[in-house]
Amino acid sequence: MIHPGTGQPVTPDMLDPLFGRELIKQEFSTERWIEIPEEVRQILAQWRCTPLYRARQLEKALDTPAKIFYKYEGVSPSGSHKTNSAIPQVYYNKLQGIKYIATETGAGQWGSALAMACNHFGIESRVYMVKVSYNQKPYRRALMEIFGATVFPSPSDTTNAGRAVLEKDPECTGSLGMAISEAVEATVTHPNTRYCLGSVMNHVCLHQTVIGLECITQMELADAYPDIVIGCCGGGSNFAGIAFPFIGRMLQGKEKIRAIGVEPAACPSLTKGKYAYDFGDTAHMTPLIKMCTLGSTFVPPGFHAGGLRYHGMSAMVSHCMNQGLMEAVSFPQLETFAAGVQFARAEGIVPAPESTHAIAGAIKEALKCKEEGTSKTILFNLSGHGHFDMQAYIDYNAGKLKNYAYPENEIAMALAGLPNVKG
Amino acid sequence: MIHPGTGQPVTPDMLDPLFGRELIKQEFSTERWIEIPEEVRQILAQWRCTPLYRARQLEKALDTPAKIFYKYEGVSPSGSHKTNSAIPQVYYNKLQGIKYIATETGAGQWGSALAMACNHFGIESRVYMVKVSYNQKPYRRALMEIFGATVFPSPSDTTNAGRAVLEKDPECTGSLGMAISEAVEATVTHPNTRYCLGSVMNHVCLHQTVIGLECITQMELADAYPDIVIGCCGGGSNFAGIAFPFIGRMLQGKEKIRAIGVEPAACPSLTKGKYAYDFGDTAHMTPLIKMCTLGSTFVPPGFHAGGLRYHGMSAMVSHCMNQGLMEAVSFPQLETFAAGVQFARAEGIVPAPESTHAIAGAIKEALKCKEEGTSKTILFNLSGHGHFDMQAYIDYNAGKLKNYAYPENEIAMALAGLPNVKG
Numbered sequence A, B: 001m002i003h004p005g006t007g008q009p010v011t012p013d014m015l016d017p018l019f020g021r022e023l024i025k026q027e028f029s030t031e032r033w034i035e036i037p038e039e040v041r042q043i044l045a046q047w048r049c050t051p052l053y054r055a056r057q058l059e060k061a062l063d064t065p066a067k068i069f070y071k072y073e074g075v076s077p078s079g080s081h082k083t084n085s086a087i088p089q090v091y092y093n094k095l096q097g098i099k100y101i102a103t104e105t106g107a108g109q110w111g112s113a114l115a116m117a118c119n120h121f122g123i124e125s126r127v128y129m130v131k132v133s134y135n136q137k138p139y140r141r142a143l144m145e146i147f148g149a150t151v152f153p154s155p156s157d158t159t160n161a162g163r164a165v166l167e168k169d170p171e172c173t174g175s176l177g178m179a180i181s182e183a184v185e186a187t188v189t190h191p192n193t194r195y196c197l198g199s200v201m202n203h204v205c206l207h208q209t210v211i212g213l214e215c216i217t218q219m220e221l222a223d224a225y226p227d228i229v230i231g232c233c234g235g236g237s238n239f240a241g242i243a244f245p246f247i248g249r250m251l252q253g254k255e256k257i258r259a260i261g262v263e264p265a266a267c268p269s270l271t272k273g274k275y276a277y278d279f280g281d282t283a284h285m286t287p288l289i290k291m292c293t294l295g296s297t298f299v300p301p302g303f304h305a306g307g308l309r310y311h312g313m314s315a316m317v318s319h320c321m322n323q324g325l326m327e328a329v330s331f332p333q334l335e336t337f338a339a340g341v342q343f344a345r346a347e348g349i350v351p352a353p354e355s356t357h358a359i360a361g362a363i364k365e366a367l368k369c370k371e372e373g374t375s376k377t378i379l380f381n382l383s384g385h386g387h388f389d390m391q392a393y394i395d396y397n398a399g400k401l402k403n404y405a406y407p408e409n410e411i412a413m414a415l416a417g418l419p420n421v422k423g
Helices: A021-028 A038-044 A055-060 A083-095 A107-120 A130-135 A137-145 A160-168 A175-188 A202-208 A210-221 A237-251 A316-323 A333-347 A355-374 A388-398 A408-416 B021-029 B038-044 B055-063 B082-097 B109-121 B132-138 B138-146 B160-168 B176-189 B202-221 B239-251 B316-321 B333-347 B353-372 B390-397 B408-414
Strands: A052-054 A067-074 A098-103 A124-130 A152-156 A195-197 A226-232 A257-264 A274-279 A288-293 A327-331 A377-382 B052-054 B065-071 B098-107 B123-128 B150-154 B193-196 B229-232 B260-265 B274-279 B288-293 B326-333 B377-382
Touching: A021 A083, A021 A202, A038 A107, A038 A327, A052 A210, A055 A067, A055 A333, A055 A355, A055 B132, A067 A210, A067 A355, A083 A107, A098 A107, A098 A175, A098 B109, A107 A124, A107 A257, A124 A130, A124 A137, A124 A175, A130 A152, A130 A288, A130 B274, A137 B333, A152 A175, A152 A327, A152 B065, A152 B316, A160 A175, A175 A195, A195 A388, A202 A210, A202 A237, A202 A316, A210 A257, A210 A377, A226 A237, A226 A355, A237 A257, A237 A316, A237 A327, A237 A377, A257 A316, A257 A355, A274 A316, A274 B123, A288 A316, A333 A355, A333 A388, A333 B138, A377 B123, A388 B138, A408 B138, B021 B202, B052 B202, B055 B065, B055 B109, B055 B333, B055 B353, B065 B176, B065 B202, B082 B109, B082 B193, B098 B109, B098 B176, B109 B123, B109 B138, B109 B176, B123 B138, B123 B176, B132 B150, B138 B150, B150 B176, B176 B193, B176 B288, B176 B353, B202 B239, B202 B316, B229 B239, B229 B316, B229 B353, B239 B260, B239 B316, B239 B377, B260 B316, B260 B353, B274 B316, B326 B333, B326 B353, B353 B377
Parallel strands: A067 A377, A098 A124, A098 A195, A124 A152, A226 A257, A226 A377, A257 A327, B065 B377, B098 B123, B098 B193, B123 B150, B229 B260, B229 B377, B260 B326
Antiparallel strands: A052 A067, A274 A288, B052 B065, B274 B288
């Protein structure tokens, strides 16, 4: 991370006003293993280990020789993998005596996980929710409110960052980048408050690796090992969670895998972005991070996978991409919903719009196996259920959803504005 | 069961046009154990054994010496215990070569479970959904439609039974009794079609006992045994599922328990109903069943726990009530939602409105323990999650929900019209 003012590397103490201290340590850590605290383990154990399923019905429907496995993170109380990081983040802040936490949320999965965690530890939560999702998903908001969170539609008029956007465009539907700006501002302008981020950061990716680590043990029990590991990519923690433990083994000279990140065609930071230093947010309040980016001023169109509407990508995932340790592929919205419905009919679980991207990726690889007559083992991260996204399915079934064109000009413009940093 | 025309007992062959043959055998069976078929086991095994949780946070919040356990059935793909019966019911019909299944649903939990099961076995499903829920819960309907079901709001204009109701009251919000009439009519007027019922019948209660049987094993692992077993009561299969295995042991001279059925104060068949022969439906197409009933023409008010809006009660549960093997208690709507929110905040899971009744019952007993200074072990059935009922929580939090007055006159009138049968 680089300080945008000085051009010098960010040091841990600079992040102190923003993040819990233990989390900053984790962010900068070079340790291979960091122990999960006992109190965090006890909470996670309510639903972890999450199930690893063989998608036998989907295999049958696709008539593929591939073996498809999926890790189902939707069994967590908030319905997605996000609780894996929300619980430890709030736990460490609580240890430090923090009383308030501000955060952003896209589709609301992170927001509900954080609200649930804050409620558990008796901390007040303020959630800036991307406006398009705030309107599309009132039940997500209701879930956060049940857990005692205060939820603002972002851009909101409660921060300078939000007001600046609204002044230019009162109809702005928001983006994760904007919501991050607002949450960061709300943090530094309120006492005894820290910021929590649901993806992107190293410590978030770290917390999520519990997914892949469990998978390794579970695949062993099933006497199998994946040839291909797939996760959807928004900020990157979903993909990192399932793929990093496998990539780690590969780097140690153990089993080779193909790791595939799947992103929306209308917000394709890995497949079309630039690997460069950029701001993590729209209002440029964060440090500069080297990442695959579409430009911090790019506002992704309002497709339903709100958790994937982010201009950038985790530095660690971007690094993997740059090092050739992973591949990336993108799908337009309609193809991901078609994959989601096919999956639901086969396996009985209605997936979150974000997770349908991983499913589309898995189906593509399974069909390639069929074409080539090879039997590969495919593992993907079914990161959450779609119970709070039913309106999207209703619209899809009614033919009301559309594919968003690749926003070429907007991205070119945003990329032209990248900060000038060497690195 | 008694034939309403002849006054004679119903024989298995009379039910043949309505139900799958194996299910009829189960309905009349006097066997103590009926094996779960291997193919059914394989499907159920995707999410069973369901978790049994100790409600440590709720205990803390209540400051009670009681130990509270809950069995969480919401991890099933359709989000409730209903899949336990939907899978075997559709399986047996499939074996028999049935192509279409008609059913009714209240809140939509049974409908989604049945739609999912039908989709799995390649059978077409037609679901009559109580109109108040059809309007209150569009996402439940969407879930059924994703699984390929055709969903009608009941009363509908697709059956004589529905049209007759609509003629008298075009604004009628429906009831389970009416929806049953429509589904039964749709069954007998269509070829190669059978009817499936989500509760009430012996075979449905039988299928649900997997819940209590698992609890016995799980409680053993936790080195505990319940003093009190609690389930909510609509048609009765939810309560039967968790309580019958424990009642069975008690009848064998093993551990004594108190089994408590919890029902809505506005539809209190166990606490205020009459134990008498009555029709299972509104249009009087079903046999007469001896049960605790409020009268088959009683239309419960439109409270949110749609799965509990039924005038009658499973014959087996009614028999338990009559024999003093169980107790019953009722709660008004606001108290159940308060219990639901308290539970969600403590345990992280937002419960279905039906399940909040069981929670309210458990909280009442736990508080009694606190008052008396006794440490009882309480087990309740958390039969489903509330992800499709968030509007109800939004309305509750906004102060828009109300308690429905006990509909004394309507029930008295309905009871006055009970058929004149000795038994």
